[in-house]
Amino acid sequence: DAMVIQNPRYQVTQFGKPVTLSCSQTLNHNVMYWYQQKSSQAPKLLFHYYDKDFNNEADTPDNFQSRRPNTSFCFLDIRSPGLGDAAMYLCATSRDISRWQFFGPGTRLTVL
């Protein structure tokens, strides 16, 4: 059974058109992470939630926002996607900080 689910798996949007990516988990984990992975690069942490506490990375652009309405769901909002935002977006969860992270299958975003 899938434990970390990301929807959609593939998302195409237009330059400047807001887009929302979804992540849900059945593990009841406290921590949810969003990573951005560009082609042939290592994943880069954008931000994470510890329960309801939002933690932004210093170099995450303001264009990227996140919401966690409840334990199970976390959303990544890209307000005005640019061509440089085309990437794989990975969601991960862990029971606590510095614990084993469970990754979702990722959403591949294309910006036209």
Added chain:
Amino acid sequence: KNEVEQSPQNLTAQEGEFITINCSYSVGISALHWLQQHPGGGIVSLFMLSSGKKKHGRLIATINIQEKHSSLHITASHPRDSAVYICAVSGGSQGNLIFGKGTKLSVKP
């Protein structure tokens, strides 16, 4: 210099060969992770280590805390092992993972 260095960057092996991928890090850590990423993007966590050695089937991971070095070994490699193997360390107060650039493994039949 990257905080997490992996070698080699690319590795081609014949089916059945013993494979070693190395990871060195330069920061203090609470744990080291080995991850597997197949084409198409999904990441699977293979190991989380803070000391010693762990074994899951044909996969073995070791870590030497004093030398700040870890190795991932695959015994009797198989074409389905072809993937990118990523070393990542965690240790900051936020629990962030610091990723290496990955080793692309291709196992030929």
